[in-house]
Amino acid sequence: MREKNILQILRDSRYTVVLTGSGMMVESGYPLLRDGDESYEIEKKYGYSFEEIFSSGFYSARKELFFRFYKEVILKAAEVPPGKGFLMLKKLQDHGLVDAVITRRIAGLEDRAGCRNVINMKGTVFDNVCPSCGRHYPAEYVRDSKGVPLCEQCLVALRPQVCLIGEMIDNGIMTRAAGEVEKADVLLVLGASLNTPLCSQMLQYYSGTNLILVTGSEHYTDQRADFIVYGRCDDFLERLAEECEN
Numbered sequence: 001m002r003e004k005n006i007l008q009i010l011r012d013s014r015y016t017v018v019l020t021g022s023g024m025m026v027e028s029g030y031p032l033l034r035d036g037d038e039s040y041e042i043e044k045k046y047g048y049s050f051e052e053i054f055s056s057g058f059y060s061a062r063k064e065l066f067f068r069f070y071k072e073v074i075l076k077a078a079e080v081p082p083g084k085g086f087l088m089l090k091k092l093q094d095h096g097l098v099d100a101v102i103t104r105r106i107a108g109l110e111d112r113a114g115c116r117n118v119i120n121m122k123g124t125v126f127d128n129v130c131p132s133c134g135r136h137y138p139a140e141y142v143r144d145s146k147g148v149p150l151c152e153q154c155l156v157a158l159r160p161q162v163c164l165i166g167e168m169i170d171n172g173i174m175t176r177a178a179g180e181v182e183k184a185d186v187l188l189v190l191g192a193s194l195n196t197p198l199c200s201q202m203l204q205y206y207s208g209t210n211l212i213l214v215t216g217s218e219h220y221t222d223q224r225a226d227f228i229v230y231g232r233c234d235d236f237l238e239r240l241a242e243e244c245e246n
Contacts, residue, residue, distance in 0.1 A: 017184040023191020028083030055165040085234030086113035122163040181205040194221040
């Protein structure tokens with residue numbers, strides 16, 4: 001489908017919600033830690049799989065190793081800046097074409113690109129809290145701490161404000177995300193197949209007829225979309241942004 005046609009759909013939309021997936025992160029150069037070579041290297045270095053070590057049980061039982069992994073892998077990966085796709089998404093929002101952005105990724109790329117009304121369903125690594133007093137600490141405090149990062153006041157181990165494996169998404173956040181999708185007459189899915197957890201959770205709340213999917217490869221669930229664009233999300237969004245300025 002031509003960008004001009006999609007741009008017109010976005011311009012005619014009363015409320016547009018964007019779902020961003022792992023494809024957007026890959027285009028930014030972000031490593032997929034649960035897949036491929038990265039997953040193998042993690043297990044080789046730490047003696048546990050990503051799923052084992054980045055879990056609530058591991059955080060509770062083995063904080064020293066958890067935070068070593070968290071600093072060396074999770075926070076290191078989060079140093080990757082937002083790529084062109086996220087910057088172009090912000091431009092579209094500046095043009096009034098995007099009302100909300102929803103993601104399950106924890107790197108905060110949408111927020112760091114300047115997007116507004118972003119729902120980080122699983123939190124971000126940039127917020128860490130003391131379970132005792134509730135004081136919040138930035139990622140830099142955790143990164144620069146020696147060993148387990150402790151609250152300066154309580155000397156209690158901090159807790160990253162992200163959903164670890166084995167934990168449920170907060171009901172309040174889920175309700176907010178569902179409400180955004182229910183309001184949408186356009187739902188733009190970027191870099192995710194329609195059977196991913198994000199899409200599976202959110203599509204049940206969408207009743208519109210303008211589900212636009214932008215993805216790098218074909219998938220059997222693509223047929224659920226009303227409009228499909230195959231290719232890089234960042235290139236697609238850049239073309240839309242350029243059309244806006246013509």
